[in-house]
Amino acid sequence: MSTDLLAAITVFVLSVLVGVEVISKVPATLHTPLMSGANSIHGIVLIGAMLIAATADDLVSYLLAFAAVAFGAANVVGGYVVTDRMLHMFRARPAATRERGRSS
């Protein structure tokens, strides 16, 4: 087993443990934004897609890279925007205006 692989697996295991530790503390109130926020984080796959696009040189790999980049970008942009939209709605006190209609 190469040390590189061992290092990568170490990072993976420790990250899972950090994730469990951090996420266990998130209250149930925020579970939907948590999931959608976590969804945006796995949008980092966009970076991988960009690296793949950089080495593409024939039609098939261009098409695969295009789909991967588009998927990844939708994931990142949509995920963060919708999470922000949701979190914006959580308030400690009722809004000053008596209008209880649509916020945002």
Added chain:
Amino acid sequence: MTDLETVVGYVFLAAAACFVLGLHLMNSPATARRGNLLSASAMAVAVLATVVLLIDRGTITTTGWLVLFAGTALGSTAGLYAARTVQMTAMPQLVSLFNAVGGGAAALLAVSHLVQSAGTTELAARVTVPGAVDVLIGAVTFTGSLVAAGKLQGVVPGRPIVFQGARSANVVLALGFGTGAIWLVADPGSLTALLLLVTAALVFGVTMVLPIGGADMPVVISLLNAFTGTAVAMAGFVLDETALIIAGALVGASGGILTKLMADAMNRSIPAIVIGGFGTGDNGPAIAAGPGAGVRELSADDVAIQLAYAHKVIVVPGYGLAAAQAQHELAALAQVLEDHGVDVSYAIHPVAGRMPGHMNVLLAEANVPYPQLKEMDEINPEFPQADVALVIGANDVTNPAARRPGNAISGMPILDVDRAKSVIVIKRSLGHGYAGIDNELYTDPKTGMFLSDARKAMTMLKGAVQALVG
């Protein structure tokens, strides 16, 4: 490693640290938004760093740049549009869709890497093994999430779809992707193996989610979320990018925890849900609305009097409330009561809604302050002090039968609604919940039923309370 590559490596590391900090800030609604912005900024910086890296390497072709920009533009526009326009009730579908594209992208990465390397470089097992796993999980997540989104949206029927020979079909598919994966590891250049793996996994995603009922969706979405995280981490192993490994592991952990929480809250084991069973998503045959055996029916005025003269009211919102889009009307009613001096809080069961925490988002949208939203363990001791428990469109999670052994919901954690001094249930009909059993709460002598659509009921009650308190 060039100097620039080292710098970019540190940028990725900083981004990963910001993701963790961002998740940490999510432990309170007061700081959560900042956490998300931190995470988003880190992502933006990481993407820019990648662009700089690509320019510096100079290996990317002009077509490559075109592909990159066109793909990013298309994906961003679609994602932005969906995120801006989605209704809060449709949030589970959107999260499922983002899950699908994330899983799909992770699978495409590995496919692309394997196709590009075919015939040129000999790939080691440390690339092909995670590669095969990535393709498998990513493809299953892609189609599985699409089917789940379809079920939530109502495009695909929510009831469990079981066809003849489904089980043997799944065994065949499992053999298919198993063979494909092993073959691919043994012979990384084989396109046939890759094709077999991809096809079997894609079909398996569909057959896995189709037999799962609509009511089990919170578990399924969480599980698919965990899958995507794992697939992204595997993509990190394939490309040797630590940032992907860390981010994927974080998401995998989050999905895993939520899956466990949801399954516990529904009193179902994860394997039982995946294999399929009850949780049909459609109400059972409704008993004709009207005086049922031992059920006390109330008029809007009766309910208004009880609410207006209560000191403490606990609202128990369920999916019926969300389905009727009545959260704004409920908030308006609660405001009238609060102005009259009534203490109003909300008891939220973990599986109220169609995904973890969904009900909280719906109520937050209706401008309900989050300190009033109480989790199950927090609110249950408060029920005995409540003058009225107002149950709106919730069923199984309030059924005291869960405390007894020997029925479909035995052992399921419930809200102790029956311990309140009086109970008002607002419901469209006297039909069953997902578990298909009678709710003993409805025949309790201190329970009154107000049979109506949640939205109409809220408007009527608000009018009646206002007339009463002037």
